[in-house]
Amino acid sequence: MSVVKMKKLSAIGHKKDRRRILHTLTGLGIVEIANTSELDGTFIDKHVSVCDSISQKIAQLDFAFTFLQESRRELKKKEFSNDVKNNVAFHNAKFGKENVVIKYEDLATIVKDEFELFSAIEILSDISNELAEIKSKKSRIQSTLTQLSIYTSLDVKFSEIQDTKHTSLFVGYTEIEDIEPITTILPDYAKIKYTAVDNGFLLAVAVFKTETDIVARALASINFRKCPFNDDALASDLIAQARSELEVLNQRRRKLYLAVAETFYHLKDFKLLYDFYTIELDKAETMGKCRETARSFVFTAWIPADSEASVIEALSGAGSGIVYEVTDPQPGEVPPSLTINTKAVSAFGDNITSTFGTPEYDSIDPNPFVMFFYCLFFGFMFSDAGYGLIMTIACALYLLIKKPVKRSGGFFLMFMFCGISTIIWGTLFGGWFGLTAEQLSSNPVGKFLLSLQVLNSMDGTDILIMFGIALGLGVVQLAAGFALNGITLIKNKQSLNGVLNHFSWVIILCGGAVAVFGMLLSISALSTIGGLFAGIGVLMLLAGGAVGKKNPLSMLAGAFKNLYGSINVFSDILSYSRLFSLCLTTGIIGMVINIIAGLMPSLLSYFGYVVAFIIYAFGHLFNFAINALGVYVHDSRLQYVEFFGKFFSGEGRAFQPLGSGSKYIHISEGISISSKVKN
Amino acid sequence: MLSGTAWAFIGAALAVGFAGIGSSIGVAKAGQAAAGVVSEDPSKFMKCLILQLLPATQGLYGFVIGFVVMLKLNIFGGALVSLSPFAGLAMLGACLPMAISGLLSGIHQGKVAAAGIALVAKRPEENIKAIVFTIMVETYALLGLLISFLAVYLPAYA
Numbered sequence: 001m002s003v004v005k006m007k008k009l010s011a012i013g014h015k016k017d018r019r020r021i022l023h024t025l026t027g028l029g030i031v032e033i034a035n036t037s038e039l040d041g042t043f044i045d046k047h048v049s050v051c052d053s054i055s056q057k058i059a060q061l062d063f064a065f066t067f068l069q070e071s072r073r074e075l076k077k078k079e080f081s082n083d084v085k086n087n088v089a090f091h092n093a094k095f096g097k098e099n100v101v102i103k104y105e106d107l108a109t110i111v112k113d114e115f116e117l118f119s120a121i122e123i124l125s126d127i128s129n130e131l132a133e134i135k136s137k138k139s140r141i142q143s144t145l146t147q148l149s150i151y152t153s154l155d156v157k158f159s160e161i162q163d164t165k166h167t168s169l170f171v172g173y174t175e176i177e178d179i180e181p182i183t184t185i186l187p188d189y190a191k192i193k194y195t196a197v198d199n200g201f202l203l204a205v206a207v208f209k210t211e212t213d214i215v216a217r218a219l220a221s222i223n224f225r226k227c228p229f230n231d232d233a234l235a236s237d238l239i240a241q242a243r244s245e246l247e248v249l250n251q252r253r254r255k256l257y258l259a260v261a262e263t264f265y266h267l268k269d270f271k272l273l274y275d276f277y278t279i280e281l282d283k284a285e286t287m288g289k290c291r292e293t294a295r296s297f298v299f300t301a302w303i304p305a306d307s308e309a310s311v312i313e314a315l316s317g318a319g320s321g322i323v324y325e326v327t328d329p330q331p332g333e334v335p336p337s338l339t340i341n342t343k344a345v346s347a348f349g350d351n352i353t354s355t356f357g358t359p360e361y362d363s364i365d366p367n368p369f370v371m372f373f374y375c376l377f378f379g380f381m382f383s384d385a386g387y388g389l390i391m392t393i394a395c396a397l398y399l400l401i402k403k404p405v406k407r408s409g410g411f412f413l414m415f416m417f418c419g420i421s422t423i424i425w426g427t428l429f430g431g432w433f434g435l436t437a438e439q440l441s442s443n444p445v446g447k448f449l450l451s452l453q454v455l456n457s458m459d460g461t462d463i464l465i466m467f468g469i470a471l472g473l474g475v476v477q478l479a480a481g482f483a484l485n486g487i488t489l490i491k492n493k494q495s496l497n498g499v500l501n502h503f504s505w506v507i508i509l510c511g512g513a514v515a516v517f518g519m520l521l522s523i524s525a526l527s528t529i530g531g532l533f534a535g536i537g538v539l540m541l542l543a544g545g546a547v548g549k550k551n552p553l554s555m556l557a558g559a560f561k562n563l564y565g566s567i568n569v570f571s572d573i574l575s576y577s578r579l580f581s582l583c584l585t586t587g588i589i590g591m592v593i594n595i596i597a598g599l600m601p602s603l604l605s606y607f608g609y610v611v612a613f614i615i616y617a618f619g620h621l622f623n624f625a626i627n628a629l630g631v632y633v634h635d636s637r638l639q640y641v642e643f644f645g646k647f648f649s650g651e652g653r654a655f656q657p658l659g660s661g662s663k664y665i666h667i668s669e670g671i672s673i674s675s676k677v678k679n
Numbered sequence: 680m681l682s683g684t685a686w687a688f689i690g691a692a693l694a695v696g697f698a699g700i701g702s703s704i705g706v707a708k709a710g711q712a713a714a715g716v717v718s719e720d721p722s723k724f725m726k727c728l729i730l731q732l733l734p735a736t737q738g739l740y741g742f743v744i745g746f747v748v749m750l751k752l753n754i755f756g757g758a759l760v761s762l763s764p765f766a767g768l769a770m771l772g773a774c775l776p777m778a779i780s781g782l783l784s785g786i787h788q789g790k791v792a793a794a795g796i797a798l799v800a801k802r803p804e805e806n807i808k809a810i811v812f813t814i815m816v817e818t819y820a821l822l823g824l825l826i827s828f829l830a831v832y833l834p835a836y837a
Contacts, residue, residue: 355807355808460832460833463829463832463833464833467825467829574822575818577821577822577825578818578821580825581740581821581822581824581825581828582821584743584824584828585736585739585740585743585824588743588746588747589739589742589743591746592742592746595755626732626735626736626739629729629732630736633733633810633811633814634814634817634821636807636810636811637811637814637815640811641811
């Protein structure tokens with residue numbers, strides 16, 4: 001239950017073997033390359049051009065994913081439904097991580113198809129450019145069509161709208177509600193003709209050339225827009241022509257999208273190639289961490305101590321004349337943290353602990369404790385065995401049907417365990433879909449479930465016991481937190497600090513709990529023993545504050561500081577009252593839903609049964625969702641603030657072996673560190 | 680002088696109403712922030728929605744207290760329990776921790792949720808941290824709920 005021991009591997013190899021060595025180390029999946037310290041006569045080459053060329057390839061693949069995703073939205077529209085209905089690759093297209101595990105060696109074989117794949121991406125890029133061009137052409141034609149639609153009632157060709165020797169002709173559009181006021185601002189002798197069109201009027205004004213300016217000013221005041229066309233054609237002819245151009249563009253666009261649809265069968269290969277190049281980039285950047293001479297290179301790596309022999313064996317086979325040295329971490333060096341746990345514990349590590357931070361190297365792995373307490377508290381707060389049953393079955397079905405590989409199903413595995421805990425607590429509290437004891441006892445199954453109930457959340461005494469259990473669970477978790485910190489300190493040769501400042505709290509909390517228990521059950525012996533232990537704990541705590549100080553005043557101040565710090569511990573215990581509060585909320589809202597649904601048949605007769613069913617279904621769905629969310633976040637808070645605050649800083653650096661950065665495919669490790677899984 | 684039962688009803692109304700107001704304001708503030716973020720990047724919808732929902736719980740806690748008052752008054756059982764004015768006022772007082780803490784914590788939790796949504800906009804991978812910041816405020820609504828529940832449910836008022 002502690003973070004895996006690491007060893008430092010330093011090696012020198014021939015440059016000609018470098019690619020093979022890095023390829024082998026990547027395939028192992030358990031080697032993290034570190035920065036190599038300075039050595040005389042060596043230099044560092046960042047391999048910028050290699051990194052740039054790989055980054056460009058990754059960018060091309062990124063474009064392909066984005067473009068295919070956008071095209072997919074378009075291709076899902078009704079106009080394409082017949083064309084793509086038999087396209088299996090299109091229908092099965094997923095843009096997330098694939099649920100498959102492959103070996104690094106197998107992934108590397110994808111590179112043989114890269115010419116074909118990048119050619120396909122080139123075509124996609126051309127299609128994307130042409131589609132953008134079509135879009136802009138279409139929008140230009142649309143805007144021309146809108147303008148032409150104003151002039152459909154004009155029965156002359158645009159080229160015929162011309163001034164004569166003595167008259168000027170104004171033909172255009174004005175967006176006004178009423179045309180009458182215009183006639184008053186134009187000179188009397190102006191000849192006006194108009195017709196109503198969309199949101200305005202098509203207006204023609206003929207005046208003597210001497211009056212052109214006056215009329216132009218008057219028309220400007222009503223935002224008159226002169227006809228922009230001068231083609232030798234009628235508006236209707238131009239509209240027909242524009243529409244046929246649009247049709248051609250639409251057909252071309254359709255053809256292009258259908259061509260994109262045919263590219264979907266490359267999607268999985270794009271993903272493989274993307275991950276291959278992501279790892280290649282990782283390798284190229286790793287080369288930049290190694291020191292080099294003209295013909296050799298030096299690298300430093302972190303490897304799990306247990307895997308030393310396997311790594312050395314693989315390394316020796318990857319090149320000739322490799323010289324290496326394996327050492328323990330030196331003082332001042334900070335190795336990366338790797339924890340090894342079962343799949344279930346890892347699920348909690350991935351979803352709860354990793355959000356907070358990574359354990360420090362050489363510290364205790366908090367994940368098994370997080371799993372225990374998270375499940376325990378989740379069940380107490382969710383507290384409805386019916387909901388727990390649904391949660392467990394839903395998560396189990398997902399895991400059985402989808403069979404998520406590696407740790408990808410951790411979220412569901414975690415909630416499956418939380419569901420089981422909810423079933424247990426819910427059964428003890430008699431919580432079954434918010435049904436009351438009377439409702440439950442009306443049938444044999446309910447009677448049986450009721451017989452398993454230990455505490456009733458509607459009974460005065462039981463409520464106080466439940467509240468006490470909530471705080472008691474808090475005391476247990478806090479004591480565990482203090483104990484873990486104490487153990488760490490003792491391991492780090494700070495035994496006095498660990499025992500006096502941390503184990504003292506374990507004794508105080510346990511002694512206090514026993515004393516309270518004794519008082520509640522009126523067993524004076526228990527109260528006395530508990531009180532005695534708590535007293536010893538307090539004395540140890542006071543001593544802990546005074547130890548290491550020479551001045552009596554500082555000793556007193558230290559002891560007082562420790563005592564004052566106990567306020568925080570008591571406020572932490574009170575924080576666990578949320579266990580009880582959230583437990584109440586689930587039960588009572590469930591009960592309210594049942595009462596409201598139960599009233600419906602008497603209010604609305606037969607139709608009431610339908611309404612009751614809807615209220616029952618959606619009400620419980622709502623209660624389930626809102627409370628699951630509430631319990632999830634409050635349970636996380638208890639781990640992060642109250643529990644981790646006692647022993648876990650989360651300031652470690654996670655182990656990131658070469659080849660671990662894949663985005664779309666799971667890659668198996670070449671060497672299994674243990675039968676359990678890595679965090 | 681109002682009857683005790685009437686005072687108790689006023690208490691239930693305050694718990695449900697004030698906690699509801701707190702939640703509505705909180706959810707609204709967070710919702711405005713969420714809409715802004717989602718307009719830029721629709722893929723952040725779920726993360727923003729979870730943060731927006733966090734200040735909604737005060738309303739539910741208030742509702743729970745209102746319901747427990749109704750249980751004590753035997754609304755669902757037929758004959759309404761008759762309380763003395765003193766007992767009624769006591770029940771009203773018992774409702775106040777939830778009413779006050781629900782109102783204020785709902786509003787302030789909404790502010791933190793809105794700030795959390797801004798955090799998600801910049802660093803979506805840190806959404807759990809935004810959630811943790813937000814639920815820190817809720818602790819006080821939960822304490823209010825706890826005291827109101829114990830004070831309403833445990834004593835024999837009638």
